[in-house]
Amino acid sequence: MTHIVIATRESRLAMWQAQHVQALLQERGHVVELLGMTTRGDQILDRSLSKVGGKGLFVKELELALEEGHADIAVHSLKDVPMDLPDGFTLACVLEREDPRDALVSPRHASLDDLPEGAVVGTSSLRRVVMLQELRPDLRIEPLRGNLDTRLRKLDEGQYDAIVLAAAGLKRLGLESRIRTTFDPDVMLPAAGQGALGIEVRADRADLIECLAPLAHNADTLATAAERAVSRTMGGSCSMPLAAHARWQADGKLRIDAAWGDAAGIAELLRAQHEADVTSAAQAEALGRQAAETLRRAGAR
Numbered sequence: 001m002t003h004i005v006i007a008t009r010e011s012r013l014a015m016w017q018a019q020h021v022q023a024l025l026q027e028r029g030h031v032v033e034l035l036g037m038t039t040r041g042d043q044i045l046d047r048s049l050s051k052v053g054g055k056g057l058f059v060k061e062l063e064l065a066l067e068e069g070h071a072d073i074a075v076h077s078l079k080d081v082p083m084d085l086p087d088g089f090t091l092a093c094v095l096e097r098e099d100p101r102d103a104l105v106s107p108r109h110a111s112l113d114d115l116p117e118g119a120v121v122g123t124s125s126l127r128r129v130v131m132l133q134e135l136r137p138d139l140r141i142e143p144l145r146g147n148l149d150t151r152l153r154k155l156d157e158g159q160y161d162a163i164v165l166a167a168a169g170l171k172r173l174g175l176e177s178r179i180r181t182t183f184d185p186d187v188m189l190p191a192a193g194q195g196a197l198g199i200e201v202r203a204d205r206a207d208l209i210e211c212l213a214p215l216a217h218n219a220d221t222l223a224t225a226a227e228r229a230v231s232r233t234m235g236g237s238c239s240m241p242l243a244a245h246a247r248w249q250a251d252g253k254l255r256i257d258a259a260w261g262d263a264a265g266i267a268e269l270l271r272a273q274h275e276a277d278v279t280s281a282a283q284a285e286a287l288g289r290q291a292a293e294t295l296r297r298a299g300a301r
């Protein structure tokens, strides 16, 4: 039995995710408390994250709490975790992932095809912007920030005809009924790590790494390792439209799909697809690098 304090952001989704990990650890006999914190990423609601310093904003304050010993572990949406953690920190495990797909939410329209010409669609993800423009060049895509509840409220107030969100967040918060369509990954390719949770600890906490090991989901750990290797190799940040999604196939191979667009969103999306037998993290990362190299050869920078 270990006493474990989880540092978490205070959004409803972050709290759900921290409580989920709390319950999994409690089932194994550990005593687990939550430490709620507000991060800079949560305070900046008016500007696109890609303009103010990116994903690290959600993670840094939690790392400080780990460093100073106020907390032991941090639970993150893996999608928001930078490819390279600061020295002294490690990703102890990746849990089984929720639905990795993007979802369309709209009060009046059942699908993207159903949206009228020139409809206003909310999203601040460059990846989603570029993919939506490719699918429906007529749409007006407007920025949309804030936590899940804020985004849904802005939709309900009529500021948008539809919005695009990760299905995982909606499902976790019991809002699945708001989803009108989930996009097939071949139509709208998800971001690396989308739908997965990762647990960060100080690298010197072997005791915690051992407690967390049983929470890891092997297949999803390897799939997300391949996805994150694409981002790492491309030097991905949220100012680059980049998608990477790995799936296990019926023949047991891991297939990765990746897509890259230039930040201005002008050129056509470049795509890559590879598959391999993968049984180790090193093999998963090699598969991801291979996809990134294909994107590079096609012209991605």
Ligand SMILES: NCc1[nH]cc(CCC(=O)O)c1CC(=O)O
Residues within 6 Å of the ligand: 077, 078, 079, 080, 164, 165, 166, 168, 169, 193, 194, 195, 196, 197
């Ligand atoms: N970038 C914000 C973010 N980080 C994780 C999720 C949702 C769920 C997930 O991917 O685990 C979201 C919201 C969204 O993209 O709609």
